[in-house]
Amino acid sequence: MSDTIADRFDRIRVPSAYEMVAEAIEAEIVSGRLRPGDEIGTEAALVRQFGVNRSTVREGIRVLEQGGLVRREAGRKLFVCEPRYDALSSRMSRALVLQDVTFRELFDTALILEVGAVEGAVAHADEEIIAALEANQSRIEQAIGNPVLLSEIDTEFHALVAHASRNRVLELAREPAALLFFPSSEMICRRVPEGGPRMVEAHRRIIDAIKARDLDGARLWMRRHLVDWRKGFVRAGREIDAPVERIFARYALSRSAL
Amino acid sequence: MSDTIADRFDRIRVPSAYEMVAEAIEAEIVSGRLRPGDEIGTEAALVRQFGVNRSTVREGIRVLEQGGLVRREAGRKLFVCEPRYDALSSRMSRALVLQDVTFRELFDTALILEVGAVEGAVAHADEEIIAALEANQSRIEQAIGNPVLLSEIDTEFHALVAHASRNRVLELAREPAALLFFPSSEMICRRVPEGGPRMVEAHRRIIDAIKARDLDGARLWMRRHLVDWRKGFVRAGREIDAPVERIFARYALSRSAL
DNA sequence: TTTTCCGCTTTGTCCGACAAACGGTCTCAT
DNA sequence: ATGAGACCGTTTGTCGGACAAAGCGGAAAA
Structure with a gap:
């Protein structure tokens, strides 16, 4: 009534x-x-x-x-559990996919978060994490031409940068997006092979900027690196406003869910 | 062997x-x-x-x-389910608290995400969401002096700004941090009453900047708004490098977990 | 000392059962 | 006809008991 x-x-x-x-x-x-x-x-x-x-x-x-x-x-x-959130992040990613979020949303957010992460890295990176970044770099230089390896090492690179920021909240916040974002870079590496060297150079510049505590340089090259991703995405013939395919989601999920 | x-x-x-x-x-x-x-x-x-x-x-x-x-x-x-992630966000927040993340980490991340959100809002806010922001504003103007209400409406304000960005990935990414960040503003409002009017002014400026598509203004005032939060936090006698209290976590959890 | 074996514990699964809550239907009084 | 209320089948939440397989620890054997 x-x-x-x-x-x-x-x-x-x-x-x-x-x-x-x-x-x-x-x-x-x-x-x-x-x-x-x-x-x-x-x-x-x-x-x-x-x-x-x-x-x-x-x-x-x-x-x-x-x-x-x-x-x-x-x-x-x-x-x-010692607090980990891998499982939670992958569930977050799944929720995003089910909402049919677009690559543009993914890209815009990744830009914000990765630039924020590299800013934090410039401020807080210590010797140990820089060594890890260098190790990552020497691996990626030898992976040019191997899309699977390339995207895998790139994903690790960004995770390392985020870790270097010494900000666990930021590290967590970027994870759901990263889980969906970076797998698709494999597809890009496969279709736009000339992107490999550019990726390697960007990583090199970012690491150097972190070591030199060069905030502007780090921002600039991280931004450039991600914009390259978008360019590659478009040149690979993909539509930036299309929703993230559920294929990628399954990929991301199976990789992370132990 | x-x-x-x-x-x-x-x-x-x-x-x-x-x-x-x-x-x-x-x-x-x-x-x-x-x-x-x-x-x-x-x-x-x-x-x-x-x-x-x-x-x-x-x-x-x-x-x-x-x-x-x-x-x-x-x-x-x-x-x-129609995809929602409230429950997931609160579980994320819980993971953060269990890791003893500090208010500084929370603040640094919130700064990145909220500024990113307001940039998106400037670009994508439509009439409807601006109306919602105005409604929020008129409510907050009448809540000065009421810490509980003030922090509640502030939380809603930031959620609205994020929603205005039309970026669901960003909306999701900020949620775990927001869940922990904004509840503590109640404590601040209680101990630093003069923060109320400053908050109302900042919101006003942010809304105006969004309406005027004034990117720099929006960024500036969002940044200022959050820096005010930090100042208030310190003036309330709290240590920015202290871990987020589990008290806040329980609060955040009970509010969100239906 | 190292390997092997055996029994105990614990988990994963199954079966059967029942009370309470819920949904739908049917009846009855207005 | 329509709304209120009673009735009944369905579904969930919980219970008790049971068993095979896997893991663990200690005893026995090499």
């Missing part, structure tokens, strides 16, 4: 037992009383503690596993 | 039945054969189709639910 006026109250949700199991364990983890690496008891122990059936416990565990809070070590005991 | 040389092969993972159930349904969704809003059969029907036990089906469903692919409509039938 009162369809015309806005409802004052939300639907009451009675939490089910398996949700409460999951939340109870989650609370222990978030509060820090359970630390990464700690082991959670066996299913039987949880059955005893919570006083519910094992099926119920198991459903709760599935929820936590999927949320990346706990992990099963080789099919055996349950451990609290 | 051969502990000294690197293992050539990865561990073989035999997928369990519930995982295969989840993957089979996921494949249907990702491939588009199941579309958002479509309903998946009852548990009994899935039991028939997959030839496994109901417990197994149920565990598979939990995985999908947690991954945001399917949803239970008011405790009843199973539907394919």
